[in-house]
Amino acid sequence: xxxxxxxxxxxxxxxxxxxxxxxxxxxxxxxxxxxxxxxxxxxxxxxxxxxxxxxxxxxxxxxxxxxxxxxxxxxxxxxxxxxxxxxxxxxxxxxxxxxxxxxxxxxxxxxxxxxxxxxxxxxxxxxxxxxxxxxxxxxxxxxxxxxxxxxxxxxxxxxxxxxxxxxxxxxxxxxxxxxxxxxxxxxxxxxxxxxxxxxxxxxxxxxxxxxxxxxxxxxxxxxxxxxxxxxxxxxxxxxxxxxxxxxxxxxxxxxxxx
Amino acid sequence: xxxxxxxxxxxxxxxxxxxxxxxxxxxxxxxxxxxxxxxxxxxxxxxxxxxxxxxxxxxxxxxxxxxxxxxxxxxxxxxxxxxxxxxxxxxxxxxxxxxxxxxxxxxxxxxxxxxxxxxxxxxxxxxxxxxxxxxxxxxxxxxxxxxxxxxxxxxxxxxxxxxxxxxxxxxxxxxxxxxxxxx
Numbered sequence: 001x002x003x004x005x006x007x008x009x010x011x012x013x014x015x016x017x018x019x020x021x022x023x024x025x026x027x028x029x030x031x032x033x034x035x036x037x038x039x040x041x042x043x044x045x046x047x048x049x050x051x052x053x054x055x056x057x058x059x060x061x062x063x064x065x066x067x068x069x070x071x072x073x074x075x076x077x078x079x080x081x082x083x084x085x086x087x088x089x090x091x092x093x094x095x096x097x098x099x100x101x102x103x104x105x106x107x108x109x110x111x112x113x114x115x116x117x118x119x120x121x122x123x124x125x126x127x128x129x130x131x132x133x134x135x136x137x138x139x140x141x142x143x144x145x146x147x148x149x150x151x152x153x154x155x156x157x158x159x160x161x162x163x164x165x166x167x168x169x170x171x172x173x174x175x176x177x178x179x180x181x182x183x184x185x186x187x188x189x190x191x192x193x194x195x196x197x198x199x200x201x202x203x204x205x206x207x208x209x210x211x212x213x214x215x216x217x218x219x220x221x222x223x224x225x226x227x228x229x230x231x232x233x234x235x236x237x238x239x240x241x242x243x244x245x246x247x248x249x250x251x252x253x254x255x256x257x258x
Numbered sequence: 259x260x261x262x263x264x265x266x267x268x269x270x271x272x273x274x275x276x277x278x279x280x281x282x283x284x285x286x287x288x289x290x291x292x293x294x295x296x297x298x299x300x301x302x303x304x305x306x307x308x309x310x311x312x313x314x315x316x317x318x319x320x321x322x323x324x325x326x327x328x329x330x331x332x333x334x335x336x337x338x339x340x341x342x343x344x345x346x347x348x349x350x351x352x353x354x355x356x357x358x359x360x361x362x363x364x365x366x367x368x369x370x371x372x373x374x375x376x377x378x379x380x381x382x383x384x385x386x387x388x389x390x391x392x393x394x395x396x397x398x399x400x401x402x403x404x405x406x407x408x409x410x411x412x413x414x415x416x417x418x419x420x421x422x423x424x425x426x427x428x429x430x431x432x433x434x435x436x437x438x439x440x441x
Contacts, residue, residue: 011406012380012387019386047351052412053381056366058359059279061272065289069267069296138286190358 003038006031015046015053062170063186063194068134116178118209118226118233124177125184125198126220126237135171135186145172145185155183158199158232162250170194180204195238195248196222202233216242225249267296270316273382276363277317280378281324283367291327295320313384317393321375353420365415373408376401 001009006028013019013028020029032038137148142160149155153174167187175182175198182200189195205228216225222237225245236245246252274295278288298319306315354362366377375394379385385393391401 008406009402011409012402014380014383014386016383018383022386024387044351048354048413049381051351051354052362053383055354055357055359055362056276056378056381057273057383059276059363060359061275062285062289065275065292066267066271068289069271069293070264 001027001031003031003035006038007041010042010045013042013046015050060170060188060194062135063129063196064134064171064173071134115206116180116204118205121177121182121198121200121205121233122217122219122224122226122235125175125182125235126222126224128175128184129196129222129237130220133173136173138171140168140170142167142169142185142187145169148172149174149183149185153181153183155181155199158234159229160185161197161234161236161248163248164195164197178204189240189248193238193240195236195240195245198235198237200233200235202228202231205233216246218242225251227251263296263300266299266312266316270313271296273384274316274320277375277378277382278320278324279363280366280374281321281371291320291323294323298323314389314392317379317385318395321393321395354416357416357419361419362416365419366412368415369408369411373404373411376404377408377412380405 009025009028010032013025019025029042032042136152137145139145139148142164146157146160149172150157155174164187167189170186170188172186173184175184177200180201182198185197185199187195187197207228210226210228215227216223218224219237223240223242223245224235224237225242225248226233226235227249228234234249236249238245240248271292275288275292278291278295279285282288282291295316299316303315306312366374366381369377376390379390379393380387387398387401387405390405391398394401396404
């Protein structure tokens with residue numbers, strides 16, 4: 001085997017040494033140990049392959065893909081399997097009735113003054129992220145997604161927060177919350193992190209919910225930051241630190257405590 | 259069953275999506291192809307007796323689905339290892355280190371289709387050249403030659419990109435552009 005043949009073979013050698021014991025590479029690796037030039041070449045080759053591999057594995061995967069796969073499978077199973085008549089079981093029917101009574105009581109109490117709680121909104125929206133969803137529209141330009149939301153969801157214009165204006169968007173989705181439309185736009189940050197911006201009509205939210213301590217809370221495994229701007233309520237959620245969320249929102253710590 | 263299925267999804271959906279993107283060059287198609295692969299796993303996966311072959315089964319299935327969707331009537335030419343010229347463009351790992359994942363992925367998407375699939379499987383690193391041969395259903399020598407040629411192309415493109423700067427950003431094709439690109 002000459003050096004050229006060795007180089008050709010070693011192009012298939014993985015940089016982390018998983019193939020070190022593979023006899024197919026033994027002769028080429030032995031040559032690399034004896035030949036300083038070939039050894040340096042292999043070292044550089046592995047370093048370069050390692051970096052390329054790392055960068056490719058950092059390429060962001062759509063945040064809704066996992067949810068779409070799992071949800072699709074559950075739907076398929078519902079279609080293909082016979083439905084169990086669980087309500088025919090007296091104990092389960094009673095349990096369901098009791099839950100319904102509590103849920104109804106909660107909404108009657110909460111809806112008596114038509115106000116909605118920020119905590120309920122945060123819980124509902126992060127639960128949507130956790131359970132998975134499919135984008136209604138995909139575009140890397142947030143302005144295009146805002147246009148789509150205005151056309152399809154009756155979500156009037158809103159300002160993208162200052163810290164997200166340079167970020168590329170991934171897609172958008174409309175959710176329902178207490179009879180209101182809640183818009184979601186997902187952003188990909190320059191460091192490959194993904195953050196989710198929810199916007200909803202804010203007039204029915206209780207002002208006292210936006211005191212500083214309530215704005216940055218963790219919910220359903222997501223750090224969140226909420227704020228109110230004119231007649232909109234914004235909720236940022238993501239796997240980034242709460243102070244980073246605040247920066248992205250373009251809100252200084254002082255102003256949120258007022 | 260749900261937990262087991264979700265465990266498989268959690269383990270493989272990201273590398274499968276990236277592999278699908280390297281094949282299709284279109285995010286929406288890669289998305290669909292990944293979903294379709296898991297659908298096939300959910301409906302036919304029970305036929306796989308040796309669970310150690312799960313990874314290979316998923317990647318092979320995705321690749322077959324891709325080929326099926328393209329309805330290719332031609333076989334890829336096989337290059338023997340010995341016939342491949344070997345002169346790699348010089349790119350330093352430190353230079354690539356300064357690039358982000360999107361830039362490197364977009365550069366890989368410019369590599370000829372024939373070489374993209376083995377390159378992506380190689381760089382996902384869980385795949386040896388033998389496993390790549392199994393997934394792509396081609397001889398080992400062919401995998402080696404495609405890896406060598408693919409790396410040539412990728413490094414030339416990376417060197418070119420570094421020289422040109424980041425002005426000409428390339429993004430994966432959207433669904434609406436696929437027809438034009440394939441036509």
